[in-house]
Amino acid sequence: MSWIDIGHIDDVPLRGARLVKTRLGCIAIFRTAEAELFAASNACPHKGGPLSEGIVHGQSVTCPLHNWVFDLNTGEAQGADEGRITTYPVRLEGGRILLDARAVTERSAA
Numbered sequence: 353m354s355w356i357d358i359g360h361i362d363d364v365p366l367r368g369a370r371l372v373k374t375r376l377g378c379i380a381i382f383r384t385a386e387a388e389l390f391a392a393s394n395a396c397p398h399k400g401g402p403l404s405e406g407i408v409h410g411q412s413v414t415c416p417l418h419n420w421v422f423d424l425n426t427g428e429a430q431g432a433d434e435g436r437i438t439t440y441p442v443r444l445e446g447g448r449i450l451l452d453a454r455a456v457t458e459r460s461a462a
């Protein structure tokens with residue numbers, strides 16, 4: 353994989369998120385613990401709510417508009433809700449956040 357350095361971990365608040373603009377649209381970087389990050393699409397599939405403004409808890413995020421909860425590991429909605437957000441490979445190296453370049457620059461044919 354090819355990685356893009358998108359900033360320092362301290363740029364993302366603990367149990368919070370920051371946005372990264374890509375060719376695919378905005379991707380939210382979620383910090384769920386001191387050294388734990390997830391990357392996912394910013395728009396809730398229900399009504400397009402900005403997930404980066406949602407509540408981060410455990411390894412999940414709750415949409416600020418209608419309280420849909422998404423697992424940041426899989427992107428799947430939890431509970432009775434049906435839906436999914438796209439997740440992206442992200443890693444932490446020396447305090448720097450690295451996002452998979454290929455995943456955020458190429459659209460899937462599916």
